[in-house]
Amino acid sequence: MDRNQKVSICIVGAGSRGRSYSNYSTDFPDEVHVVGVAEPRDFYRNDLVEKYAIPPENVFNSWQELAAHDGRVADAVIIATPDQKHTAAALALIDKGYHVLLEKPMAPTREECERIVAAARAKKILFGVCHVMRYTQYTQKLKQLLDDGLIGEIVSIQHLEPVGFSHQAHSYVRGQWSNEKESSCMLLAKSCHDMDWLRYIVGSKIAKVSSFGHLRHFTAANKPQGASERCVDCPVEPDCPYSAIKIYLDLVKKGHTGWPVDIITPDTTVAGVQAAIKTGPYGRCVYACNNDVVDHQVVGMEFENGASGAFTMTAFCEGSGRKTRIFGTKGELYGDGKIIDHYDFLGKKHALIDASKVGGSIVSGHGGGDYGLMKKFIEAVATNDQSAILSGPVESLETHTSVFAAEEARKTGRVVAL
Numbered sequence: 001m002d003r004n005q006k007v008s009i010c011i012v013g014a015g016s017r018g019r020s021y022s023n024y025s026t027d028f029p030d031e032v033h034v035v036g037v038a039e040p041r042d043f044y045r046n047d048l049v050e051k052y053a054i055p056p057e058n059v060f061n062s063w064q065e066l067a068a069h070d071g072r073v074a075d076a077v078i079i080a081t082p083d084q085k086h087t088a089a090a091l092a093l094i095d096k097g098y099h100v101l102l103e104k105p106m107a108p109t110r111e112e113c114e115r116i117v118a119a120a121r122a123k124k125i126l127f128g129v130c131h132v133m134r135y136t137q138y139t140q141k142l143k144q145l146l147d148d149g150l151i152g153e154i155v156s157i158q159h160l161e162p163v164g165f166s167h168q169a170h171s172y173v174r175g176q177w178s179n180e181k182e183s184s185c186m187l188l189a190k191s192c193h194d195m196d197w198l199r200y201i202v203g204s205k206i207a208k209v210s211s212f213g214h215l216r217h218f219t220a221a222n223k224p225q226g227a228s229e230r231c232v233d234c235p236v237e238p239d240c241p242y243s244a245i246k247i248y249l250d251l252v253k254k255g256h257t258g259w260p261v262d263i264i265t266p267d268t269t270v271a272g273v274q275a276a277i278k279t280g281p282y283g284r285c286v287y288a289c290n291n292d293v294v295d296h297q298v299v300g301m302e303f304e305n306g307a308s309g310a311f312t313m314t315a316f317c318e319g320s321g322r323k324t325r326i327f328g329t330k331g332e333l334y335g336d337g338k339i340i341d342h343y344d345f346l347g348k349k350h351a352l353i354d355a356s357k358v359g360g361s362i363v364s365g366h367g368g369g370d371y372g373l374m375k376k377f378i379e380a381v382a383t384n385d386q387s388a389i390l391s392g393p394v395e396s397l398e399t400h401t402s403v404f405a406a407e408e409a410r411k412t413g414r415v416v417a418l
């Protein structure tokens with residue numbers, strides 16, 4: 001298409017992520033416009049219809065309806081349906097010839113990921129996976145410093161994902177990623193970003209993995225004596241840091257109506273949140289949920305270039321940005337998502353680099369990664385150039401494969417070679 005033409009997109013799954021990406025068109029209306037939506041929930045579908053004045057002929061109740069529609073309604077689709085609903089939607093919409101930006105994880109199994117990648121390549125559409133961490137200013141600065149040889153050769157890397165106690169309770173105990181069968185394992189649901197990011201930063205394929213971790217705390221055996229099934233009538237609620245009253249109601253009472261409050265109900269008033277935690281899934285006791293995903297996991301890895309890596313994800317912390325230490329032959333880097341601390345062996349000195357300020361201010365979620373990704377995907381579609389997308393189908397399949405291998409390693413207690 002003509003580089004000066006606006007790219008048109010259809011949002012498939014207008015929940016939290018679909019809406020976040022659609023906001024890009026509000027902030028950058030010259031680059032992209034939302035012309036269609038496919039979403040079963042009336043409130044969320046109508047919200048986008050109203051916001052972007054989507055014509056009735058481009059409004060669908062599901063991706064199935066969109067796929068059954070004659071022809072295409074947009075240049076590209078953003079598929080942000082729940083994890084288990086990626087494969088069929090992606091295959092059908094790739095087959096229609098849409099360019100596709102697919103939320104991570106691509107799919108819950110390796111075989112499904114392979115089918116999606118094969119279809120995207122066969123159809124020669126532009127394809128990206130929402131590995132937003134690659135697209136932040138911080139990551140780009142870090143990558144540039146490493147590629148410029150600032151710390152010599154990378155020998156090892158240590159990476160921490162401090163999920164946080166309340167985020168874990170919200171998403172991975174009470175929420176939609178709490179049960180492996182209903183969504184996917186924790187490493188795929190949450191940390192496929194990190195495995196992908198580590199491969200990108202080290203600049204080499206992951207060759208071997210080992211992994212340990214399990215569901216340590218959020219189980220019936222740890223339910224305090226006398227605790228109720230729901231926080232609203234629980235006698236031990238005041239002593240529970242995971243209480244839904246503390247995580248949602250206290251927040252909305254302070255005027256906070258964004259994440260995670262807006263996830264549990266579209267009615268983000270105090271009364272709406274009270275009703276949601278009284279009857280909905282997010283008001284359940286964290287020791288009485290249908291959860292089975294791990295609450296802590298480590299992955300050890302060796303890269304093809306010989307570098308070693310150690311990754312830790314844990315629920316049991318305050319919850320903040322990822323922290324990374326990179327050890328090189330000439331120096332060391334420590335980064336927290338904003339500031340990079342460089343220690344140079346020759347000069348024996350530290351230097352601080354504020355990566356959050358490089359090239360302008362952060363304007364979107366995930367440290368600017370949401371908009372960074374959208375910018376590159378839109379550029380790829382506008383110029384018909386897959387290379388604008390930092391993780392194409394083949395590399396996305398490779399990093400998803402490293403996740404499946406690590407999960408196999410955790411479950412079998414073996415080192416798994418890729």
Ligand SMILES: NC(=O)c1ccc[n+]([C@@H]2O[C@H](COP(=O)([O-])OP(=O)(O)OC[C@H]3O[C@@H](n4cnc5c(N)ncnc54)[C@H](O)[C@@H]3O)[C@@H](O)[C@H]2O)c1
Pocket residue numbers: 012013014015016017018038039040041044061062063064080081082083085103104105130131132176189366
């Ligand atoms: N990139 C990231 O950092 C990141 C962060 C969070 C979630 N995610 C991923 O994004 C995806 C969506 O997550 P979310 O938090 O927005 O969930 P969500 O539940 O808020 O949104 C999913 C939407 O898909 C809709 N949907 C269900 N069936 C559909 C169908 N047949 N056709 C069209 N739409 C349908 C649902 O009604 C819902 O509105 C998941 O795969 C999740 O793992 C990615």
